[in-house]
Amino acid sequence: MEQQTDFSKLGLNNWIIKQCHAIGVKKPTPIQTNCIPKILEGKICIGAAKTGSGKTLAFALPIIQKLSEDPYGIFALVLTPTRELAFQIADQFTLIGKPMNLRSYVVVGGMDMVEQGRQLSKHPHIVVATPGRLVDHLESCNTFSLSKIKFLVLDEADRLLSGLFDRQIKTIYDALPKERQSLYFSATITDTLNLLKELVGDSVYYYEDTTSN
Ligand code: ADP
Ligand code: MG
Numbered sequence: 447m448e449q450q451t452d453f454s455k456l457g458l459n460n461w462i463i464k465q466c467h468a469i470g471v472k473k474p475t476p477i478q479t480n481c482i483p484k485i486l487e488g489k490i491c492i493g494a495a496k497t498g499s500g501k502t503l504a505f506a507l508p509i510i511q512k513l514s515e516d517p518y519g520i521f522a523l524v525l526t527p528t529r530e531l532a533f534q535i536a537d538q539f540t541l542i543g544k545p546m547n548l549r550s551y552v553v554v555g556g557m558d559m560v561e562q563g564r565q566l567s568k569h570p571h572i573v574v575a576t577p578g579r580l581v582d583h584l585e586s587c588n589t590f591s592l593s594k595i596k597f598l599v600l601d602e603a604d605r606l607l608s609g610l611f612d613r614q615i616k617t618i619y620d621a622l623p624k625e626r627q628s629l630y631f632s633a634t635i636t637d638t639l640n641l642l643k644e645l646v647g648d649s650v651y652y653y654e655d656t657t658s659n
Contacts, residue, residue: 495633
């Protein structure tokens with residue numbers, strides 16, 4: 447019971463908390479406790495905590511809550527550097543979002559472009575993608591649009607912003623609406639993320655979990 451209060455204190459709906467319990471997630475981790483209320487408030491969020499500290503649900507739970515209040519088009523785009531991570535993230539969205547029939551779709555290389563385009567044109571709620579394959583879609587025939595997304599998540603932001611993905615990230619940013627809530631999650635704080643910290647103010651929240659470093 448006490449554990450249930452913990453998640454509910456963060457402003458999450460009961461059905462989401464129930465879903466968390468159903469997958470064995472009972473008590474929020476520090477990055478979840480700190481970032482979830484800020485994301486629900488609408489803040490841009492930069493969160494850092496070591497691998498395994500629950501960063502996926504730190505962004506997935508508030509996104510799912512907002513989506514359940516306003517389902518329309520592709521709602522969130524989550525970028526991540528590897529296909530394996532993409533599938534793991536999409537799984538967590540699907541598991542928690544089951545009661546609202548949340549549809550997440552993974553866009554990574556090594557899969558049929560035409561079929562991917564067809565699935566994207568059906569407007570999944572959440573698209574989880576590696577940058578390269580998403581750009582392939584944006585640069586070929588557009589059967590879908592990212593112009594209505596509400597959330598952009600950079601998972602493993604340190605790796606995505608390391609320079610390796612620069613061209614792709616730029617192409618993707620150009621396809622996104624200016625008005626959106628961006629969330630950056632990372633295991634380490636690199637120089638690029640340090641630059642982002644400079645922006646911290648009324649609309650930008652920064653959290654770094656230092657307990658385990
Ligand atoms: P990170 O992205 O920080 O490396 P993940 O989000 O992949 O970590 O989470 C690692 C594992 O911990 C996942 O299996 C996830 O389901 C689980 N997990 C996340 N939050 C909690 C929580 N509050 N309580 C228990 N397990 C959790
Ligand atoms: Mg992660």
